[in-house]
Amino acid sequence: MLRVWNLSLVTATFALTIFGTFLTRSGAVNSVHAFSQSAIGPLLLGFFTAIVLVSVGLIGWRADRLRTPGRIDSPISREGAFLANNLLFAAFALVVLLGTVFPLLAEAYDGRQLSVGEPYFDSMARPIGFALLFLMAVAPALPWRAAGGDVLHRRLVVPAWAAALAMLAAAVAGLRGLAPLVTLGLAAFAAGGIMRSFAVGLAARRRGTGEPWARALVGMVAGNSRLYGGLIVHLGVVLFALAFTFSSSFATEREAVLRRGESASLRGYTVTYVDDASTRSARKTSVSVALEIRKGGRDLGTYEPAVSTFAGSRQAIGTPSVRTGLREDVYLTLIAAPDNGRAVVGIRVNPLVVWLWVGAGVMVAGTAVAAWPGARRLTRRGRLAPAPPVAEPAPERVEDAAVEPVG
Amino acid sequence: MRRLLTWAAIAAVIAVALALGTGPQSGAGTDGTADSIAAGLRCPVCQGLSVKDSDSPTARDIRADIQRRLADGDTPGEIRQAYVERYGEWILLRPGTSGFEALVWAIPAGATAAGAVLLAAAFWRWRRRHRSRPPTEEERRLVAAATATVRAGNGAAP
Numbered sequence: 001m002l003r004v005w006n007l008s009l010v011t012a013t014f015a016l017t018i019f020g021t022f023l024t025r026s027g028a029v030n031s032v033h034a035f036s037q038s039a040i041g042p043l044l045l046g047f048f049t050a051i052v053l054v055s056v057g058l059i060g061w062r063a064d065r066l067r068t069p070g071r072i073d074s075p076i077s078r079e080g081a082f083l084a085n086n087l088l089f090a091a092f093a094l095v096v097l098l099g100t101v102f103p104l105l106a107e108a109y110d111g112r113q114l115s116v117g118e119p120y121f122d123s124m125a126r127p128i129g130f131a132l133l134f135l136m137a138v139a140p141a142l143p144w145r146a147a148g149g150d151v152l153h154r155r156l157v158v159p160a161w162a163a164a165l166a167m168l169a170a171a172v173a174g175l176r177g178l179a180p181l182v183t184l185g186l187a188a189f190a191a192g193g194i195m196r197s198f199a200v201g202l203a204a205r206r207r208g209t210g211e212p213w214a215r216a217l218v219g220m221v222a223g224n225s226r227l228y229g230g231l232i233v234h235l236g237v238v239l240f241a242l243a244f245t246f247s248s249s250f251a252t253e254r255e256a257v258l259r260r261g262e263s264a265s266l267r268g269y270t271v272t273y274v275d276d277a278s279t280r281s282a283r284k285t286s287v288s289v290a291l292e293i294r295k296g297g298r299d300l301g302t303y304e305p306a307v308s309t310f311a312g313s314r315q316a317i318g319t320p321s322v323r324t325g326l327r328e329d330v331y332l333t334l335i336a337a338p339d340n341g342r343a344v345v346g347i348r349v350n351p352l353v354v355w356l357w358v359g360a361g362v363m364v365a366g367t368a369v370a371a372w373p374g375a376r377r378l379t380r381r382g383r384l385a386p387a388p389p390v391a392e393p394a395p396e397r398v399e400d401a402a403v404e405p406v407g
Numbered sequence: 408m409r410r411l412l413t414w415a416a417i418a419a420v421i422a423v424a425l426a427l428g429t430g431p432q433s434g435a436g437t438d439g440t441a442d443s444i445a446a447g448l449r450c451p452v453c454q455g456l457s458v459k460d461s462d463s464p465t466a467r468d469i470r471a472d473i474q475r476r477l478a479d480g481d482t483p484g485e486i487r488q489a490y491v492e493r494y495g496e497w498i499l500l501r502p503g504t505s506g507f508e509a510l511v512w513a514i515p516a517g518a519t520a521a522g523a524v525l526l527a528a529a530f531w532r533w534r535r536r537h538r539s540r541p542p543t544e545e546e547r548r549l550v551a552a553a554t555a556t557v558r559a560g561n562g563a564a565p
Contacts, residue, residue, distance in 0.1 A: 083526055091519040102502070102511045109507055115449050116511060117500025118457060124515060153410050157417075164417045167424035181428040185421065318462075335462055346462075 002079075003066045004059065005086055011055040016097065018048045028104060076152075081139035088132050095124040130182055133241055136234055137190035140197060159192030183245040187238045194231045194238075201228075221369060229370025236363030243355035253348040259341050267349045269330055270294045274302060276338050284310045286319075287337040291345065293323055293330055300325075305334040305345070329353040441473045444483050448490055449498050457500055 026041030027034035059066075099116045106114040141155040166188035167181055175181060198217075201224075205216045221228040256264030258273040265271070275290040288306035292299065303321035310317070316337075323330040329350045336344035445459035450466045458466045458473075469490075476486050490498050502508040542550075 080530070084523075087519065087522045087526060090522070091515055094518055095515045098511060098514055106507060112507075113495060113497040114502060114508065115497050115500050116502050117447075117449060117455075119447050119501035120511065123501075124512075149410075153413075157413060160414070160417045164420035164424070167428070168420050171424040171428035176428055176430075178425070178429050181425060185424075 002082065002086075004063050005083075007066065008059060009086065009090070011051075011059070012093070015048060015051045015055065016093065018044060018051060019097075020100075022048055023100065029100060076142065078139060078142045078144045081135055081142050085132070085135050085139070088128055088135070092125065092128050092132075095121065095128070099124070126179060129241070130186060133183070133186040133190060133237075136237060137186060137193050140231065140234070141193055155196070156193070158196055159189045162192030163189035177249055180245055180249045183241055187242050190234060190238050194235050197231055198228070222372075225372050226370045229366050229368070229372070232366030232369055233363050234366075236359045236361070236366055239355050239359030239362060241359075243352045243359060246352045247350045247356070251348060251350045253346065255335060256345050256347065257342055258345055259343075264345070264347060266347045267328075268295055269300075269347070269349065271330075271332065271345065271347055273343065273345070276343065277304075278337075282311070284308050287334070288319075289334050289338065289343050289345065291321075291332050293332075300330075303330075303332050305332045307334050307337050324354055326354060327351060440483060441470070441477055444473050444486055445470050447487065447499060447501050449500050451494060451498065 022044035023029045099120055102116045103114050106112050163185040167185040170184050201220050202216055205220045252267055254266050260273050263270050263272040272292045274292050278287040286306050286308040288304045290302050290304050292302045300323055303323055305321040306319040307316045318333055320331055320333045331348040333346035335346050446457050448458040450456045450458050450461035452463050452465045453461045458469045473486055502511050
């Protein structure tokens with residue numbers, strides 16, 4: 001199913017990678033990665049053109065052989081969700097491509113110099129990201145082929161309540177802003193659906209086998225590792241989306257001019273200038289300042305942001321120092337080295353940043369589960385055997401059968 | 408009917424939460440405004456950084472100037488316009504919505520809408536072309552046989 005789509009997306013991805021390399025290396029777009037004075041630009045452009053012509057030609061020529069006889073019965077189905085997903089990711093790619101080359105297009109059109117920056121990408125990417133999160137929450141609940149209202153209601157009503165109540169609780173507790181609230185709601189919606197899938201599958205398995213919880217969980221995941229691995233990956237995406245939105249929406253920063261022994265506060269953290277040190281070598285001079293971070297009387301350690309100047313360069317290179325916590329990260333930068341005893345220090349508090357990493361870790365773990373050869377594909381001797389036919393119905397089916405009398 | 412009421416209740420709770428959470432903000436003040444203006448201006452001496460994100464002396468001067476102008480009662484629009492007059496449209500990181508720049512907004516939105524319409528049309532065509540029919544006796548027999556094999560043969564594969 002969707003083989004023409006998939007192949008087109010794969011080739012487009014590769015072609016755009018080459019195009020991106022061309023844009024930065026050739027210097028067509030201002031970039032620190034540009035090679036000066038080299039013939040790489042025309043070469044890459046030629047390579048890109050060749051890739052596009054050959055792949056578009058091949059796909060166009062052989063598309064009839066790629067088409068599958070399968071069909072899509074209803075837009076409200078797993079297949080429909082995949083198509084909508086493809087459309088949204090393609091739209092996302094188009095935003096990035098157009099935003100990147102638009103200054104070049106504008107200059108070619110009427111010679112004007114324009115910029116397309118972060119505010120543009122933020123306002124275009126946000127609705128796409130919301131729609132993708134929504135699809136990610138709904139798609140696992142959609143059956144293949146066509147969904148009936150009964151099935152959808154039964155599978156989505158609990159996650160939807162989870163979303164609504166999470167949003168309400170957060171708003172009452174003082175969370176402000178459209179993007180964080182919507183992200184939280186969609187995250188609760190998706191997480192609720194994932195929890196429900198696990199709970200329903202586990203209950204069905206325990207009814208069938210009478211195993212204790214832990215063994216039933218392992219057996220269930222091993223029995224359908226691709227489904228449950230995929231759901232774990234979704235959970236990682238949920239964590240990632242929350243961390244991404246909250247860390248960018250609720251970052252606070254300030255600058256402080258400090259003498260030795262003086263302190264500055266931000267969001268409950270107190271940063272005290274303890275000491276400074278400088279090292280000098282033939283190639284660079286570094287100055288660092290020791291800053292002690294305290295919160296609520298608790299000592300969180302001493303951190304040493306620095307600035308270095310390299311021989312032959314006037315520009316100073318900063319080395320920030322980060323205190324990482326489960327709830328918040330504190331970033332310290334030395335903006336200006338101590339001069340007459342006074343240093344300029346930048347303090348920035350970013351919430352939930354570490355959860356970007358946790359989310360990524362959960363995604364990797366989910367992928368590993370999905371890729372792991374299922375337990376039932378291993379014979380007693382531990383060798384890989386050809387996969388036997390699935391011995392028990394998938395959990396969602398079990399539940400359907402249990403609730404809707406067959407016949 | 409009960410189902411409809413359930414979903415209406417969920418929608419109502421979400422609406423209340425959004426109304427509560429996006430109401431008039433307290434404490435954003437001039438600092439928030441100055442930050443959002445600085446985030447929309449390109450740092451003239453940097454590569455791809457906004458005035459807000461840059462530590463260069465020029466960006467610091469611009470940030471101080473924005474604060475001063477806000478204190479003098481200038482609106483964010485007037486401040487942006489002043490910078491456009493000094494540096495050209497190039498200074499704005501958010502392209503305008505009129506003239507040629509409108510395309511950078513309209514093309515993705517239009518292409519996505521067109522894609523959605525095309526998908527909907529394709530679904531409609533597929534459904535018309537392939538009306539589903541109830542399974543034949545032969546198909547029912549095959550499915551029953553396959554299901555029986557699976558039920559009986561749990562773990563019986565070679």
